[in-house]
Amino acid sequence: MIQSVETHGTLAEAQRAMGADAIFMAGGTLVMRDVNAGVSATRLVRSTDPTLTDIRLSGDGVTIGAGVTMATIAHHRETTFLAPVARAVGGPQIRNMATVGGNLFAPHPYGDFAVALLALGARVNFAGQSGAARPLADVLRDRGRVGLVASIQAPRPLAAADFAFLKVSRIKPKGVSVLSIAALLPRQGGRIRGARVAFGAMGSMPLQSTAVERVLEGQSLDTATIARAAQIALEGLDPPTDALASAWYRREVAGVHLKRLLERMARG
Ligand SMILES: Cc1cc2nc3c(=O)[nH]c(=O)nc-3n(C[C@H](O)[C@H](O)[C@H](O)COP(=O)(O)OP(=O)(O)OC[C@H]3O[C@@H](n4cnc5c(N)ncnc54)[C@H](O)[C@@H]3O)c2cc1C
Structure with a gap:
């Protein structure tokens, strides 16, 4: 149970105050939920740095x-x-x-x-x-x-069309993710140079998809490339089952949503 709330003027001081009995709190949207549910920590540490x-x-x-x-x-x-x-x-x-x-x-x-x-x-x-x-x-x-x-x-992406984000949720507009995808696809002379793609809610943490990046790198964002990327979307991902969606469902739709995101980026 939390017994004290400590506020430190610098983050370095807050860091020094941390220990096994302390939780750092920022906005508190998750920490306060845990505190209300009962945590073993006894100190909340904050910083006004x-x-x-x-x-x-x-x-x-x-x-x-x-x-x-x-x-x-x-x-x-x-x-x-x-x-x-x-x-x-x-x-x-x-x-x-x-x-x-x-x-x-x-x-x-x-x-x-x-x-x-x-x-x-x-x-x-x-x-x-x-x-x-x-x-x-x-x-x-x-x-x-x-x-x-x-x-x-x-x-910062050089062109707005180089970066895109997509979130799929059951409750709109503020539901949590069934999955999310973000892509940074800088293009030089129409070819992708430095592809980066990441998935959310498709593993225990946000995951970079090096398989999709390999398919996209050096290519133009055409129909064939997008289809190949969508086909390989699941490689390296390990979606969990939770109250929002089963692992099976997440697997079924990941490629579909990646395709939609890439098509949107191709349109500019
Ligand atoms: C109703 C509801 C809806 C939500 N919807 C979404 C959503 O749609 N998408 C989404 O991504 N999240 C969502 N969240 C989760 C959460 O609000 C966000 O992820 C938010 O960004 C967490 O930030 P916070 O400052 O509130 O973190 P806190 O609750 O303060 O802390 C969360 C964790 O991060 C640690 N932490 C915080 N700051 C630091 C730091 N500087 N250094 C080291 N550790 C740190 C804390 O110690 C704690 O372990 C939702 C939460 C609720 C309650």
Whole structure:
């Protein structure tokens, strides 16, 4: 049972205050649910570090503080390419609280924003970190063992049509994911260079699809390429069964929705 709530002025202090008896809370949309259900931790740790809510341009990318909310992403001029993704997370009340950092740790079937960041090849900065930012794919694999996330660096697509996100849910507009897909397909002379594709709710965490990326790389986004990508969509994915959909259903529809997303990107 939680016995104290500690608020620290810097994320580094919050990091030092963490321990086996503590939970870090950002927007609290998931943490407070767990607290109400009863958790073994006795301390809630928060941080009011102002850098957590920064959004700033860095080179050809954008650095987003871990405490930036989905509502801010949806309206900020530097993150317009991510606005449709942020708007797909929960309803307005959830978006006002839900943070980008919290989304990286949200269990299945949550983590829609993390799917988009994975497709973008985002990198993660941690509190008190001195070295280079870590690739998000590594951080997702190590989720239980990483420290506090300070910010996320994401490249900005050169053209709006290079990046797309699709979420399938049973309840519209604010249901959770049956599955989600994000793709970054930069094109040079009509050919895809640097394909990145990620799936959500098709495994225990957001998954990058290197099989689909291989099919798309160097190709033009024509009917034959899209058909080949859709055919191989399931490779490397391991969808679970839950209250929203069975693993069988997720397998049946993954290729169909990938095809729709790629067709939308082909139209520009
Ligand atoms: C009704 C409802 C609907 C929802 N709908 C969606 C949806 O459609 N799509 C979706 O993706 N999610 C959804 N969620 C889940 C959740 O709201 C989001 O994933 C949100 O982004 C989590 O962020 P948070 O700040 O609220 O996290 P918190 O609840 O504060 O924390 C969640 C986890 O992340 C950890 N954490 C938070 N910040 C950091 C940090 N900086 N560094 C390290 N660890 C950190 C916490 O310790 C905790 O383990 C929904 C939740 C609810 C209750």
